[in-house]
Amino acid sequence: MRIGLSDGKGLRVTHDEIDHAGSLLTRDEVAAWLKLSPKRVYDLPVPRVKLGRRTIRWRKADIEEFIARRTTD
Numbered sequence: 001m002r003i004g005l006s007d008g009k010g011l012r013v014t015h016d017e018i019d020h021a022g023s024l025l026t027r028d029e030v031a032a033w034l035k036l037s038p039k040r041v042y043d044l045p046v047p048r049v050k051l052g053r054r055t056i057r058w059r060k061a062d063i064e065e066f067i068a069r070r071t072t073d
Contacts, residue, residue: 024049024057033063 031038041058046066049057 023060024051025060025063026057030058030063034067 030041
């Protein structure tokens with residue numbers, strides 16, 4: 001699956017490029033992946049990685065675990 005995302009600087013990142021389980025995802029990347037509004041990402045019960053005063057990321061593995069916990073048969 002390819003999802004094109006802008007990093008705000010005109011660069012494009014595709015979902016295919018975010019394939020490492022240790023990858024850190026931006027709010028917009030998580031929102032696009034889960035098809036949520038970017039503001040809703042902050043409400044997810046998923047650990048955050050605070051890199052700076054205003055820089056927050058989410059681990060891809062934590063998002064995958066969140067999805068797995070919510071998956072039903």
